[in-house]
Amino acid sequence: MSTSKLALKGSSKIVADYFEFAINSILFQRGIYPVEDFITVRKYDLPMLVNNDEDVKNYISNIMQQLKKWIYGRKITKLIVVILSKNSGENIERWEFNIEAKMDDQDTRERSELVEQYVVSTGQSKSKEEIQKQSKSKEERQEQSKSKEEIQKEIRAIIRQITSSVSYLPVLKDDDYTFNVLVYTDPKTSIPIQWCDTNGDGRTLEGDNVDQIDFASFSTDKHKVNTSVSYKFG
Numbered sequence: 072m073s074t075s076k077l078a079l080k081g082s083s084k085i086v087a088d089y090f091e092f093a094i095n096s097i098l099f100q101r102g103i104y105p106v107e108d109f110i111t112v113r114k115y116d117l118p119m120l121v122n123n124d125e126d127v128k129n130y131i132s133n134i135m136q137q138l139k140k141w142i143y144g145r146k147i148t149k150l151i152v153v154i155l156s157k158n159s160g161e162n163i164e165r166w167e168f169n170i171e172a173k174m175d176d177q178d179t180r181e182r183s184e185l186v187e188q189y190v191v192s193t194g195q196s197k198s199k200e201e202i203q204k205q206s207k208s209k210e211e212r213q214e215q216s217k218s219k220e221e222i223q224k225e226i227r228a229i230i231r232q233i234t235s236s237v238s239y240l241p242v243l244k245d246d247d248y249t250f251n252v253l254v255y256t257d258p259k260t261s262i263p264i265q266w267c268d269t270n271g272d273g274r275t276l277e278g279d280n281v282d283q284i285d286f287a288s289f290s291t292d293k294h295k296v297n298t299s300v301s302y303k304f305g
Contacts, residue, residue: 082293149255225289
């Protein structure tokens, strides 16, 4: 496996892990399941609460297994966690995670090779300025490389924002709500039979009583993830 693919695999795991812990944090902070269903684990140098109910664990685990494949294959653009009323089925909150796949270094090299081949075949030569520009571009890409500690610091900031969001989000009554996890993929993506079309269940909340909060973002060398929540109030 090439260095580029190894980096993409590592980045995909970081993003998938963030999704998993963010989902669990949302379920706890929003009171979707009782406190006794959660256990504390250490992640991102923070005490993180994860649901220990077997059914919930299996549900989230199955989602994560597929997500890792889609993230690695650059097939996923968005993950949505919808909190909805058990009685009416109405969407009350919509947690949105937008994922942007950055251009792979291997793709850049392949494009450079195509340019080189074109130059050779046409007999053209590069100027000194073009060579310096290409070299500078390579140096800039190297400078953009992030350490694991830097990435975890960015993720910690988001997790803390999710935790503090309970102070301004509307109070949800116990046992009146449940959740769904929805994924937006490339139209050409092959979907497992266990997954089904949501028929618009993850659509944006609308109305005069809807507000949205944008959280911090985090990025790796291969991906960038933005997090936000929209909710109904009043």
